[in-house]
Amino acid sequence: MQLQLQIQFSAIIAHRKKQDTGDGFHTIPAGISSPTGYLASHDAAKLDSELMSTTGFSREQLMEMTGSAVAEAVYTILDVSSPIIIGRKKILLVAGPGNNGGDGLVAARHLALIGFDVAVVYPTADTPTEMAHSAKLAQQAGDVGVKLLDEFPSQSATDGDYSVIVDAMFGFSFSSERGMPSPYDAILSDLISTQNGDQGTKIVSVDVPSSWDVDGGDILGTGFVPDALISLTAPKLCAKDFSGRHFVGGRFLSPTLSKKYGVRMPPYQGVSQVMEVSETASANGSAGGAAGDSLEMDYARRLAAKNVEVEHGRGQWEYYGDLETFTPGKYQVKCFNKISLKGLEGLTGDEKYDVRPDGIEGANAHAILLRSHKLKEEDVPTTCRAIARCGSGVNNIPVARMTELGIPVFNTPGANANAVKELVFCGMLMGSRRIIDGVNHMKELARQGIAKERVEKDKAMFGGRELKGKTLAVIGLGNIGAQTARDAALALGMKTAGYDPYLSVENAMKLPSDIFLADSIKEAVATADYISLNIPYITGEGGTHGVINKEITDAMKDDAVLLNFARGELVDSEAMKEFLDRGNGRYISDFPDDLLWDHDNMIILPHLGASTEEAEDCAASMAAEQVRDFLETGAVRNSVNFPATDLPDRAQHTVRFTVVSHDAPGILGHINEVFGEAGLNIVQEIAKTRGPISYTVLDVDTTECGDCESDTVCFNDVQEKITMLDGVCSSRIIYGKPGSGYAKNLEGDYFV
Numbered sequence: 001m002q003l004q005l006q007i008q009f010s011a012i013i014a015h016r017k018k019q020d021t022g023d024g025f026h027t028i029p030a031g032i033s034s035p036t037g038y039l040a041s042h043d044a045a046k047l048d049s050e051l052m053s054t055t056g057f058s059r060e061q062l063m064e065m066t067g068s069a070v071a072e073a074v075y076t077i078l079d080v081s082s083p084i085i086i087g088r089k090k091i092l093l094v095a096g097p098g099n100n101g102g103d104g105l106v107a108a109r110h111l112a113l114i115g116f117d118v119a120v121v122y123p124t125a126d127t128p129t130e131m132a133h134s135a136k137l138a139q140q141a142g143d144v145g146v147k148l149l150d151e152f153p154s155q156s157a158t159d160g161d162y163s164v165i166v167d168a169m170f171g172f173s174f175s176s177e178r179g180m181p182s183p184y185d186a187i188l189s190d191l192i193s194t195q196n197g198d199q200g201t202k203i204v205s206v207d208v209p210s211s212w213d214v215d216g217g218d219i220l221g222t223g224f225v226p227d228a229l230i231s232l233t234a235p236k237l238c239a240k241d242f243s244g245r246h247f248v249g250g251r252f253l254s255p256t257l258s259k260k261y262g263v264r265m266p267p268y269q270g271v272s273q274v275m276e277v278s279e280t281a282s283a284n285g286s287a288g289g290a291a292g293d294s295l296e297m298d299y300a301r302r303l304a305a306k307n308v309e310v311e312h313g314r315g316q317w318e319y320y321g322d323l324e325t326f327t328p329g330k331y332q333v334k335c336f337n338k339i340s341l342k343g344l345e346g347l348t349g350d351e352k353y354d355v356r357p358d359g360i361e362g363a364n365a366h367a368i369l370l371r372s373h374k375l376k377e378e379d380v381p382t383t384c385r386a387i388a389r390c391g392s393g394v395n396n397i398p399v400a401r402m403t404e405l406g407i408p409v410f411n412t413p414g415a416n417a418n419a420v421k422e423l424v425f426c427g428m429l430m431g432s433r434r435i436i437d438g439v440n441h442m443k444e445l446a447r448q449g450i451a452k453e454r455v456e457k458d459k460a461m462f463g464g465r466e467l468k469g470k471t472l473a474v475i476g477l478g479n480i481g482a483q484t485a486r487d488a489a490l491a492l493g494m495k496t497a498g499y500d501p502y503l504s505v506e507n508a509m510k511l512p513s514d515i516f517l518a519d520s521i522k523e524a525v526a527t528a529d530y531i532s533l534n535i536p537y538i539t540g541e542g543g544t545h546g547v548i549n550k551e552i553t554d555a556m557k558d559d560a561v562l563l564n565f566a567r568g569e570l571v572d573s574e575a576m577k578e579f580l581d582r583g584n585g586r587y588i589s590d591f592p593d594d595l596l597w598d599h600d601n602m603i604i605l606p607h608l609g610a611s612t613e614e615a616e617d618c619a620a621s622m623a624a625e626q627v628r629d630f631l632e633t634g635a636v637r638n639s640v641n642f643p644a645t646d647l648p649d650r651a652q653h654t655v656r657f658t659v660v661s662h663d664a665p666g667i668l669g670h671i672n673e674v675f676g677e678a679g680l681n682i683v684q685e686i687a688k689t690r691g692p693i694s695y696t697v698l699d700v701d702t703t704e705c706g707d708c709e710s711d712t713v714c715f716n717d718v719q720e721k722i723t724m725l726d727g728v729c730s731s732r733i734i735y736g737k738p739g740s741g742y743a744k745n746l747e748g749d750y751f752v
Contacts, residue, residue: 038237039263041214044172047233047261048099055254062252063099063137066232067106069249069273070206073230074111074164076276077202077245086115092162094121094152094187095134096169096210103206103232104168105137112144119147123183152187164202167191167226171207172214172236179220180211192224202227208236217241230274234263249274259649330354331631331738332383333624334362336373339390340613343620344369346628352738366739367627369620370396377401382751385732385742386630388623391416391610392480393567394640395537403693406660406729406744408642410626414479415619416610420565421483423609424532425492427588428472430603431530431561433464468493473528475499475521476535476566482507484532485515499524521547522555530561537567550575558583565590565609634658634697634734636688643688643695654683654699655715656734657722661694664727671696674721680713719743720750 039047051057080086093108095101105120112118122138142148153161169184180188188211194201205226213219217238228245233253239246248266251273258265266275332354333347339358347353356362367386368379375397380387388410389397399409430436441458445451472488474481477500488494489512497516500507518524525531538544548562548571556562556579564571568591579585580601587596588603596602610619622638629635634656636645650656661667668687675682675698684699702713715733723731723743733741743752 038240039172039234039261040237041172043261044214044233044236047257048172050257051233051252055257057252059099059102062250063102063106065252065273066103066250068110069232069247069251070103070107070166070168070230071110071114072272072274073228073247073249073276074107074166074204075114076247076274077204077228078116078163088117089163090117090119090161091164091166092119092121092153093166094169094184094191095138096171096184097123097134098170098173100168100171100173100206100208102134102137103171104166105134105141107166107168107206108146109137109141109144112141112146118145119149119153121149121152121187123150151183152190162201164204165191165194167203167205167210169210171232174208174210174212174214184210188222188224192222195225195227204228204230206230207232208238209242212238214238234261235277245276247274247276329737329739331366332356332362332364333367333369333627334365336368336370336375336379337390339369339371340616340620342617343390343622344624346621347624366742367631369623369627371619372396380405380407382744382746383739383742385730386410386627388412388627390616390619390623393536395539395567399641403641403691406662406693408630408636408639410623410630410637410639412619412622412626413638415622416612416615417479417483419612419615420480420534420609421487423590423605424480424484424563424565425488427563427565427603427605428467428530428561431563431586431588432467434462436603438462467530469495470529471495471497471527472530472532473497473499473518473524474532474534475524476533477503477507477511478534479507480565481532481534482510484534486510486512489515494530497524497528521552525552525556525560527557528560529557530563531556532563533566533570535566535570537569545569546572548572548576550578553579556585559585561586561588563588567591568593631738632734634732636695641690642693643690645686645688645695645697647686647697648684650699650734651683653701653703655702655713657698657700657715657719658732658734659694659696659698659722659728660730661696661725661728662692663689663694667694667725667727668696670725671698671722674718674725675700678718680718715741719752723752724748724750 051062052059074091078089080089091108091111093104095104095108101122105122108118108120118141120138120141138148169187170180179185191203191210195203203226205228207230208214209218209224209226209229211218211220211222211224215237218224226244228247229239229242230247230249231239232248233250235246235248251265251268253263253265266277268275331352334356335344335358337358341348344355348355356365362368363381364383365381366383367388368375368384369388369390371390373379373396375387377398380402384407386408387397387402390412392411392413392415394409394411397409402409438459438461441461442451442455445454445458467488472485472494474485474488474496475498477485477498481498481500485496485498489496495516496512496514497518498511499518499521503517516524533548535544535547546569548564550572553572553575562571562576562585564587568589571587571589571593573593573595576587577596577599580587580596580599584601586601586603587599588605589596590605590607590609592604593602597604610616626637629637633647633650634645635647636642638644659671672682672685681701682698683701686697688695719731719733719741720743722728723745728745730742730744732743735741743750745751
């Protein structure tokens, strides 16, 4: 009897709509665009294409490796060791017209070479010309004794005659909407009849049981259920509901592709090309002993990870800005100022990101990037998780208020270090040789038409001194200061002094070996011919406002040159005017000064420090990368208000949960209590503090949920309870759809 395999398109659409319920929640099946180990159909197709493009594998190479894995799995299932017994075992393999059939033909050749009696049903008349490579594989199989059959043997011939029948008809490229083509529909009917018989023949499917939907399983309702499944490269989503013996084979996936597609290669033992990952792996005698069994069971446990339900948008859409321009399923990044396009390529080239340039509405922003824009609280939407400045200074950002709101502020120290260092050297030359005065004088002489006559006579008006052998004092030995001191000594032959009470080991290693490290700014400048300011501007008690005051200028040499490429507010203008009036000193600044702008010994530049193409590219790239790391992993690097938090990769069967809180007593215990009450197991926990901010990162197991018998782990109640704890600002579930899983405590109101 020929089984008719038909299904209405509407039924398939209904099945797939279950992936996104549209009611404010979304359930993420483990493996659909999320790192749980199972591949959805679209990801499987993309991965297969990438294997044969960017990684350089040929189709024949992949088939040889996967076919070898299939043969090894079949050998394991038959559980034979004696050559005499092997010769008595008969195997029937059904090869389809595509790559799955090619895998089967390679497996048939290997099984025949082992010594099995192998026959292949290979309907050549139905093989399309574009799959002509399968004909070569069939020839190779035939050359080693594999019998090639044009049609499936009669029922009487298969009953009890074959120990194993291998289904290699259709894999992940099969479309349940089109159904099984002829003659494979009739062959499937015969397989189902064999499956329902009592002759002891085992049926093994390659990659995906034929007629199954890759994502939904047997939604056609054929009732075809093989005894064993051999997933190739990684299990497909339909394998999640498979209860028979389950193998994974195909030992060729790189760590880069594994991470990109959210799958992990099984911990293969020795030279094995396949691993059994079903719960009965140990009982069925998989190789590897106790250690191997443990690895196999751990891998099976990871594959058994439950679906995860995350709440997103509980009807509170008024917080989400302009919904007409909102793109769900993406991280929205709002840019203020003109940010380097080259620096943003890491975000704009990723389909997970929606980058909004300056001037384009971004009321749903999950992150903000800016340069000099004076950020106001009203610029920061409730959805915002992070702010990054493409530069080192953050005095244009209300950091204290962002800290109260639980939003990390990032900067990019060192991104513009080379650009600023070079301008410091330029300033040293301008302060030494009166170059600008000379340029302006020559323009005036040229306007009068007497430049050639006067040039030699007038050059004495602009005499100066050389830098070599002079002393440079660097105040602040961070990225810029350390590079400035190093290159002044090595490239310009200068003596160096420095002052930095917070000198890091990393920057100390960059300094010249003979630098004099002073105990105070006053001591550092006392013998300096040039003084470079490279410290941050900090307001309030103990800050750096006006740090170059009268006490410091009185200690400076009368002809010293002060170079300020840090912040204008660091210098007391009245004290500096008194210094400039009394001698031949110079002040070179990258910032406006209302008192000194027209002083003869003052040169003001229009904030050019980081204004190079290279510096802008580097700062934008660094800011974008830091925001990306935080959004996608929770890691914190170069934040001015959050604790630095380096995080290991999240285990494959876990969900990452982060909590931002003000340092309240017992908060960590309360968080753990909520997870415990929900029956959720925390496998990794990292807690850091900085000032008033506590930042907690927890990786939560999804393979177990207390007494929960559902195949879904729901985080909705857990997240709300944690977010509404006293002292908590926000929480985030880093899993599934970009932009989802963020909740805030808005003065007692729950926003999610």
